[in-house]
Amino acid sequence: MGRSVIIDGSIVYTDSSEILSNPGFESLLREYIDILKEKNSQLLRTLEAFRIGDNYDVKHLIEYLHLLTLRNIREITTIINYVNPDDLAKFVESFYSFWRNKHRFMIKKERYTIDNARKNSIFFTAVIIAEEFKNLVRNLYRTIMKNITPDDTNIIRQLPSGAQVTFLVDDIEIPDERFQSFTNIPTVWGAIFDPPVIFYTKSNKRKGVLPVVEKEILSQIKLDNKEREWFLVPVLVAELLVYVFVHREYLSHAAGLGNLFQFANIVDIKSKKTSGVLIFGLPIERIPDYKTEWKNGVVFKDGELYVGVIPALDENDYFGYMKKTMLTLHNLIRIDQGRLPVHGSMARIVLKNGKSGVAMFVGDSGAGKSETLDALNRLEEVAYVDVIIDDMGSLDILNGRVVAYGTETGAFVRLDDLPPGYAYYTMDRSIFMNPDKINARVIVPFNNYREIVTPTPIDFFLYANNYTEVHSDDERIIFFDDVEKALEVFSAGKRMSKGTTSEEGMTESYFANPFGAVQRKEEHHKIAEKFLRKMFETGVKVGEIRTMLGVEGYEKEGTYLAAKTLYKLIERM
Template sequence: MGRSVIIDGSIVYTDSSEILSNPGFEKLLREYIDFLKEKNSPLLRTLEAFRIGEEYNVRHFIEYLHLLTLRDVKEITTIINYVNPEDLAKFIESFYSFWRNKHRFMIKRESYTIDNARKTSIVFTATMIAEEFKNLVRNLYRTIMKNIEPDNSNIVRQLPSGAQVTFLVDSFDCNDERFCNFSNIPMVWGAIFDPPVIFYTRSNKRKGVLPVVERNVLSDLKLPNKEKDWYLIPILVADLLMFVYVNKEFLSHAAGLGNLFQFANIMDLKKKEVSGALIFGLPVENIPDYQEKWKNGVIFKDQGLYIGVIPALDENDYFGYMKKTLLTMHNLIRIDQGKLPVHGSMARIVLKNGKSAVAMFVGDSGAGKSETLDALNRLEEVAYVDVIIDDMGSLDIVNGKVVAYGTETGAFVRLDDLPPGYAYYTMDRSIFMNPDKINARVIVPFNNYKEVITPTPIDFFLYANNYTEVKNDEDRIVFFDNLDDAIQVFSAGKRMSKGTTSEEGMTESYFANPFGAVQRKEEHHKIAEIFLKKMFETGVRVGEIRTMLGVEGYEKEGTYLAAKALYKIVERM
């Protein structure tokens, strides 16, 4: 069955017998029994009455569960094989947990519509079906447990037990002949989340830099069992239309896209040309001329179209590969356009006295960009901080001014670096990834698409230095006097690793941007010089902000002190 469970959203489940008689239930039970066999678990004692040789009569056991929904276990033992009630209770409890540990998705096929009333009706119906299924699963568990051992407790826990995400899908016939190999793949056009949404993936770090290979590959790519095992999610990365093809085993990452990017609508699909495509979870044997150095992903440039491929390996089971491959393709396209991609965050900072400024922070993962903005937002003197870019944006020159626009409507944030309680404050909207591990992440929406892609003039362009320890407030932010000094600092891209990737200690990454800038270093450098020169000419203050996020003992206080220093500068404007 695998880790992901697909629930048919076209069925309205009204009775527990519909669940027990569903082939998916039998498949799940057989997988659970195999799991117990591998562990040589004592829970297998429960099934001794149903043993036939070396195997178990699973269908007979399901019939037994049917009876348990109607009668007390003591009554059943008089008409069917004896099962120890204590062992049975432990077995059912463990089986229920096994189910809840799966990644659970409901797929409801519905024709996409631009009619808002019709769309509202579709969403309402899908929500109702998912809710009915969740309640039915929960009640089935409770009924069986009650008939095994009556529970006198007055405490009832409404544990999440249905679909974590419901996807609305439609058939999609792409008019772009370049994608003829990928026809008949169901297209996701909407998603309904049932929070808290928590996924546990096999990996928790991103490795390496994605190589870019110029090769005509699209016609050679084949998705195995594409109609059943694959889904297409069309998204907008900034204003670029990208197709994301996801194997069902990695649907948790497809769910993450819903909190991070804008889903493309039918008008986008008709008006926009596809700028890039990502295939996530492709078996190695299906990657043409596969090389070991591509094991953490590769981007092909096929006649101007960028195609990202992430192999179906356990070490790639991390949302960072989904996000960074899409952003790398975005950045490569921007470089081709003569624009400057920036790995950083940007916000409009508005003080209570009415003064405001737009600041962009440049830095790699763990540099303290998002954390500094959060610290600013918590300062008493600050009215609000409007985050426009969280992780990746682009610079352009419009009417002689340097402007910026973002790519994402959400943030993929490292829990360890957030203030205590922040993640729980957004729990009803967030997707949690491996919350019990180092580099635990949360994907949370933060802004609307229109504001993110609107070109915004910037006032500050600051490199986020997380490794320099400073004692004096005046040294927390320093500004460059000339272009050469600025280029040197930004190009070096130094940072103290925070464990968000496989790197450790002091690292360097060209322009703090291994997502396109490194792969197109020569072209990128020429563009960077043009933009930084324009900033000096037009009064944009270019400098360095010392967040101290990588300095031992200052992990929390450092970003607060940096935020306080920036506030004072804005206040003096």
């Protein structure tokens, strides 16, 4: 059956018998019993009454469960050989947990509409169907348990039991002849989350740098979707239209896209040219001329189109591969356009005295970019921090000034270095990935699309140094006197690894940007020098901020002290 369970959203579930008689329920039960057999679990003794040789009569077991929705176990002992109530209760409880540990998605096919009233009606109906299904699953579990064992508890827990995410899909034709071999793939145009949404994936770190290969690839890949394995999620990365094809086993990462990027609408699909493509979860045998160096992903330059492919391997089952491949596509396109892609964060920091400044922090994962912004937001003197870029943006020159554009409407935040309360503060709108692991992450929306694509002039352009230990406020932020020194520091891209990737210790990454910049280093360097010179000419303060996030003992205090210093600089503007 796989990790992802698809629930048919076209059915209005009104009775528990509709769940028990559903082929999906039988498949789920068979899968669970097979797992118990592999483990030689003690829970199998519950099913002795249903045993036939080395197998079990699953249909008979389902009929028995159906009877338990109507009558007490003691009343039906004459219908089948004795089943120990205590053992059966443990079996049902464990099976219920097995279901809840699945990634659960409801798919509801609805025609996309630009009419807001009609769209709201579609969402309202989908919410009701999802709620009815969730309540029915809970009630089925409770009714069966009540008829197995005496109910002597006064506590009821409303455990998440239904669809974690409901996707609204439609058959929307891509107006691009290059996708002729991609057929019958439903397009996701809307999503409904039922928080807290928690997914456990098989990997929790990203490895390596995506190679860029010039190769005609799109015409050699066929996704016919006969097995209903694929979904298309069209998204806007800044204003760029990117088509993301996701295998059903990786739908948790498609859900993550909903919290990170703007879903493209039908107008975008019909009016914008295709900027990039990502195929997530393609078996390696279906990747033409596959090479082992592509195992963690590859980007093909197919004519003018960039196509990212993430192979279906357990080590790639991490949202970082989804996000970073998308951003690599974005950055390669920006370099082709002569714009400067920036791996960093940017925010407008507004003080309570009315003064404000726009600061951009450049740095690789774990450098302290998001953490510094969070620290600024907690300073008493700061009215608010308006985050415009969380991880990736691009610079352009508009009316003689350097301006920045964002890419994402959300953030893929590492929880380990943030205040403990942050996870709970965002729980009602976030997607949590592996919250019990090192490098635990949360995908949380933080801004609206219109603001991130509006050009924003910058005041500070700072490299986030997380490894230099400093003790004086004068050393927490330093500014460069010339372009050459700035280019040297930014190009080196030094940082102390914080366990967010497979790297350890002190590392270097060209311009702290392994997502396109390093693959197009020569072109990128010319663009970077041009933009830094423009900053010096126009009064943008270019320097380095010491976050000390990688210095032992300063993981929390370092970003606070750096934020305090930046606040004082803005106050003096």
